[in-house]
Amino acid sequence: EFFSTYDPQTFRKGVPKDEQQQRKQALREDPEIDAAWRAEARHLHELSAYSKPEAGHFTWFAEDPQLRKGDANVFRLFVERAFCLLRDGGRFGQVLPDSVYVSSPATGVRKHLLSEGRLERLYVFENRRALFPIHRSVKVVLLVAQRGAGPTERFRAKFFVGKDAAGRERAVGLEELPGVLAELDHKAPEMAVADIKALAPMTWSFPELQTALDAQIAAHCVATVPALNLDDRGWRLKFCRELDADKDAWRFKDEEFLHRRGARRKGLRWIDPEGFEWWPLVEGALFYHLEFPAEGREPTKWVSGLEVAAIEGRKNADGSSVMEHYRLAWRDIASSTNERSAIAAILPPKTAAKDTALTVWGGALKLESTIALCSAISSFCFDYLVRFGGKTHLKYGAINSIATPPLRSLLEGVEQAAEILAQSDEYAQLWEKVSGGRERPHLDRWAIAERRASLDALVASAYSLGLVQYAAVLSTFPNLDTVEPMLPGEPKSFVTRDLALLAYCRRAQRAPADIVEVLRDAGVELPNPRAELRRLDHRVERYRELGAMPYRPTPRGGRIPTDPEFITQIKELLTTDSQSAAEFAEALYEDESTARTVLEMLVRDGEAFAEGRGRGRRYYVVEEGE
Numbered sequence: 001e002f003f004s005t006y007d008p009q010t011f012r013k014g015v016p017k018d019e020q021q022q023r024k025q026a027l028r029e030d031p032e033i034d035a036a037w038r039a040e041a042r043h044l045h046e047l048s049a050y051s052k053p054e055a056g057h058f059t060w061f062a063e064d065p066q067l068r069k070g071d072a073n074v075f076r077l078f079v080e081r082a083f084c085l086l087r088d089g090g091r092f093g094q095v096l097p098d099s100v101y102v103s104s105p106a107t108g109v110r111k112h113l114l115s116e117g118r119l120e121r122l123y124v125f126e127n128r129r130a131l132f133p134i135h136r137s138v139k140v141v142l143l144v145a146q147r148g149a150g151p152t153e154r155f156r157a158k159f160f161v162g163k164d165a166a167g168r169e170r171a172v173g174l175e176e177l178p179g180v181l182a183e184l185d186h187k188a189p190e191m192a193v194a195d196i197k198a199l200a201p202m203t204w205s206f207p208e209l210q211t212a213l214d215a216q217i218a219a220h221c222v223a224t225v226p227a228l229n230l231d232d233r234g235w236r237l238k239f240c241r242e243l244d245a246d247k248d249a250w251r252f253k254d255e256e257f258l259h260r261r262g263a264r265r266k267g268l269r270w271i272d273p274e275g276f277e278w279w280p281l282v283e284g285a286l287f288y289h290l291e292f293p294a295e296g297r298e299p300t301k302w303v304s305g306l307e308v309a310a311i312e313g314r315k316n317a318d319g320s321s322v323m324e325h326y327r328l329a330w331r332d333i334a335s336s337t338n339e340r341s342a343i344a345a346i347l348p349p350k351t352a353a354k355d356t357a358l359t360v361w362g363g364a365l366k367l368e369s370t371i372a373l374c375s376a377i378s379s380f381c382f383d384y385l386v387r388f389g390g391k392t393h394l395k396y397g398a399i400n401s402i403a404t405p406p407l408r409s410l411l412e413g414v415e416q417a418a419e420i421l422a423q424s425d426e427y428a429q430l431w432e433k434v435s436g437g438r439e440r441p442h443l444d445r446w447a448i449a450e451r452r453a454s455l456d457a458l459v460a461s462a463y464s465l466g467l468v469q470y471a472a473v474l475s476t477f478p479n480l481d482t483v484e485p486m487l488p489g490e491p492k493s494f495v496t497r498d499l500a501l502l503a504y505c506r507r508a509q510r511a512p513a514d515i516v517e518v519l520r521d522a523g524v525e526l527p528n529p530r531a532e533l534r535r536l537d538h539r540v541e542r543y544r545e546l547g548a549m550p551y552r553p554t555p556r557g558g559r560i561p562t563d564p565e566f567i568t569q570i571k572e573l574l575t576t577d578s579q580s581a582a583e584f585a586e587a588l589y590e591d592e593s594t595a596r597t598v599l600e601m602l603v604r605d606g607e608a609f610a611e612g613r614g615r616g617r618r619y620y621v622v623e624e625g626e
Contacts, residue, residue: 002040003027016611051077062107062203073105080109083117088148091120098124098139101206102389110204114193118149122206123184126161128171128564135607137568156188159208163478165524166491195219200389200401201230207388210476211523214388217469221385221403224464228404235373235404238361239396240322242314242353243281243303251308252281252301268293268426269350270302277350278302279323284331284356285586287345288553289378289452290420303352322362324349326430328374329359333573333587334386334394339479339553342386342394344377346370348426356587358396367433372410375417378452379459380500384473405462413458416451419443446544449551453503460504467513470504472522483554485546487533491526495543496550502536512537553589561597566590570598574608578618
């Protein structure tokens with residue numbers, strides 16, 4: 001902002017950083033400009049120092065220094081100051097960004113408000129219908145709190161975000177807002193602070209729960225099973241960041257390079273003229289639930305197996321590389337606006353995972369345990385808990401705290417999961433180890449879907465969820481089956497939901513349920529189906545007749561650059577770390593050209609920055625405080 005006074009064309013949004021840096025140095029050759037910049041920089045430094053914990057002017061910081069990292073969250077200072085200016089019994093209300101209820105750096109704000117005061121209302125509005133003249137993906141928070149009445153036990157909370165079970169946007173428009181706000185003071189569900197502490201013990205982040213039943217289900221899951229990896233009750237996992245996108249980029253070779261070298265393709269790998277193998281580089285979009293490579297996907301980069309297997313920091317005690325074992329991987333991207341958020345698979349030996357595919361240390365878990373855990377993380381119930389956390393990335397710290405059933409409750413599903421995996425020759429050895437000598441099955445898409453539904457039912461049982469609770473969980477995934485055939489008179493296809501519920505009924509040895517009764521008890525508002533399509537088994541059979549395919553992702557390339565939801569997803573993936581259009585496309589399972597069009601539009605609108613040219617062009621944002 002300082003240098004834009006002297007050269008507004010260069011120091012505007014969208015101009016590459018290196019170009020601005022060169023111009024900055026040229027301007028500072030003028031003694032007057034240099035002196036003014038030094039004075040400005042000194043002032044900014046003093047402001048920064050004034051607001052830091054060591055200065056003692058503000059105290060609402062997270063106790064754990066690790067939780068303070070990231071966005072500066074300047075709004076925290078105003079929340080603390082407003083609260084401290086109140087007398088006992090006084091109230092304040094503020095309009096805030098969504099970071100106040102979900103980000104780690106705002107942990108201190110949440111803990112102080114809930115412990116020392118009484119949080120009364122927290123209403124969140126997604127800006128999809130332009131309540132404010134800002135980007136439509138932004139979430140705006142209306143917060144009201146009272147001093148001296150704490151600690152808070154319950155408060156009214158409502159999240160007008162995402163879509164409902166029928167796929168309709170929950171966002172409200174300006175003309176509706178007065179009526180909505182008037183109703184909220186009477187009808188908004190209450191959120192229990194005890195549930196918040198149970199769901200997010202480190203950060204006290206508020207889950208985006210829509211109903212009282214959601215709160216009950218989430219709290220029930222946390223009370224029933226331990227966190228994945230926070231203490232000895234969990235899985236005791238060791239994680240591994242196998243290859244880094246930047247530091248290891250020199251290792252990544254494309255098909256053209258390997259052809260020039262004279263290498264020969266063999267399955268997913270290449271055989272080098274010198275005799276060693278080139279292993280596929282695995283990125284997040286290269287796999288799907290219990291499926292590698294994902295249908296229609298192929299590796300585009302490879303690494304020298306000889307080189308990566310020799311990395312000392314990636315070796316086990318027996319000398320083997322982590323990349324020479326079957327191991328669990330999950331996608332880093334976990335946006336709640338996607339069809340699914342938690343997506344896990346098992347990577348075969350002689351593959352190398354890039355950092356968009358996070359992994360459990362290869363060789364640290366027994367094979368049966370690896371398969372069982374993959375089934376759990378791939379389940380709707382686990383995904384449900386992830387989505388309410390509001391995270392767009394499922395890093396190690398985020399996944400550690402998700403309540404996850406123990407191994408003993410999942411072993412029953414290992415063979416079914418292995419049958420799904422065994423559709424690829426990459427898992428022939430895995431099948432031999434767990435099948436007891438049975439012949440490897442060949443399954444069609446429906447048979448795979450039925451096994452996945454059965455696994456989901458097993459995991460739901462491991463969380464001790466009832467049928468109505470499970471139906472409520474499944475109803476929070478509105479973007480499923482958007483291109484599948486619909487039953488007559490219904491707002492969208494529900495083939496995956498219905499197959500999952502039918503599998504639950506069969507596991508519980510009960511008659512196929514009436515979907516109208518189940519959804520009514522779950523509080524899910526949908527139009528009633530035709531009388532002959534109320535029973536789950538009748539619904540699933542009709543879907544089969546129509547050619548619907550459950551448990552499959554929306555085909556790649558199905559969206560256009562002006563799709564508001566797609567633009568929002570691109571925005572959510574933008575970070576201070578630059579990424580190529582190909583990486584955005586990979587994360588969203590979309591065409592690279594479509595992702596690039598959206599990114600360039602955001603650059604033109606000043607909502608993103610770019611550097612470089614052609615396919616090497618990379619996109620990023622500058623966070624508050626930089």
